[in-house]
Amino acid sequence: MTAKKILIVEDDQLVANIYRNKLSVEHFQVEIALDGHHGFELIKSFRPDVVILDLMLPKVTGIDLLKKVRAQQDLKHLPVIVFSNTYLSNMVQEAWKAGATKCLSKSNCTPMQLVELVRNLISAETADATTLAKDSTATQNKPKSSETDIVFLNDLRTSLLSSLPAILNSMRSALQELARCSDEAGRVKALQALYRQVHSLAGNAGICGLQQISQMSNALEALLKELSEKSKGINSSTLRTVAMAVDFLGVLFGHAQASDPTEPLEPSQSNILVVDDEAISRRAVSFSLEKAGLHAVAVEDPQTALQMAGAKPFDLIFLDVDMPGMNGFELCSKMRALPNHKKTPIIFVTGLSDFESRANSTLSGGNDLIAKPFLFMELTVKSLIYLLRSRSTTVKQPPGSAH
Known part of the structure; x- marks a missing residue:
């Protein structure tokens, strides 16, 4: 035949x-x-x-x-x-x-x-x-892996794990080149170079069963693609998110090399709260989370959000700053006083991106800030960083990684 x-x-x-x-x-x-x-x-x-x-x-x-x-x-x-x-x-x-x-x-x-x-x-x-x-799913009836397949995939995994330090160094070099670029054309070129590296990593990690690395690099790949095609989206907020994602991939590399479980983040494993008095902004944040398969509860009233936070724990919270009755900084401080949310990641999403806002976000207990208008994938990437990080806290970060 x-x-x-x-x-x-x-x-x-x-x-x-x-x-x-x-x-x-x-x-x-x-x-x-x-x-x-x-x-x-x-x-x-x-x-x-x-x-x-x-x-x-x-x-x-x-x-x-x-x-x-x-x-x-x-x-x-x-x-x-x-x-x-x-x-x-x-x-x-x-x-x-x-x-x-x-x-x-x-x-x-x-x-x-x-x-x-x-x-x-x-x-x-x-x-x-x-x-x-x-039939949009290829894995509903998963074929059983033979012993040869298991050995094959283990060899691939070992090979990729051994190359992770070099991959991380290469991505960080691309980031440094991006930081040095002052013109738009240079930034796009540097972003495309980083995109190609992340694209390769996403494919290889998926094949080898390094699911958290694959999940994170897929999200970063999508953000880099969007930034390289829409250069107007390149700003201090998006570049900071890209740098955070590369740095967190370094953490996940250490996780994988420690032979710890690397299961992907499932939608059912996260519980997210979005607080914003503007309906359009609430929908934008919720849509960004949906792109990662994550479900969020969105509310407009800060007092209602505080009551909800007191009633049950959330894994991640997004807050607008300029809200009537209680601004985001005040709400964050009150949430930090709740037993359920002393360490919950809280991210401000606001048009106020100057130094004062960043300082206030930290003083009130916030973890991060994304400036409006934001790209959907930027918020998706940042969400995955904080949610996956909460599952990787037992793994020591590799040298050179930022906390």
Whole structure:
């Protein structure tokens, strides 16, 4: 029997090689394209039975390549498995509209699960493909890992763990370059360099089962992508959040190297309170949290929020500053007097971003401040930092990390 052909379109050579090696062992014939332009050429010449497509590609994006494929009459029904970032929900929706057969999160799909999906797609050519395409989860029926697969993934994990110090140094060097840039073009270039490093880390960590690192780097990747495309969003607040995320990845690296559990943060594991008297602002904060799969209780009245905080503990609290009756600084001070919230992370979201506001936020017991207007992904990233940090406090931070 002739081996089925698989084309992997993925700009990260290491990630592509991991999937190619696994598929080759399973007796598939595999080719790799590192960009969308080469990917389309190989689709025409190699004639694959299934395409595995990363959306975050240079030159020609995954979305554009998918549209180009579906525009060809003889490729309208070619199975295309799309890999995307969990936090880029808009891109996932675009992929479905463009004709993706399956949309997967790279952060939680193992090589064995991908092999099983490829087999299912190939065997389903005569089955009801529509039903299969609407199934948006690849892991509902997870295949059992063989002993060979377990050894394979353990070797990958060991290799990645050994390279984490070098990865951290590289990201910090990119941050230093970003800090030195005074012009917008230089900042965008430095952000793109950092983005490529985080993009690679997100893919590799997901494959190796380092779920907290994968979750954090996926969120940071989405923020960096947005900043590089919308340079007006680059300001002291967003740059500070990027620096905090890189620093916290260093903490998670130490966590992983200590062989402690690295389960991702699940929505059910967090309880968040948002206090803002402006309905639009409350909705903006809640939407940002929803992008991370996190649910928040949003209230407009500070006194009501104080009563709620006294009744039950929250894992994270967002406060506006300028509110009637009781401003955010006063509310924060009162919350700190509650037994449930002496150490709860409290973040101010306000248009007052001068030094006085920062000083008052600290004096009142706040942990951080985000300046309005904010990017949704900035608030998402900052939320994950504080929520994941609360689960990593038992792990000693590596040298050079900031607390």
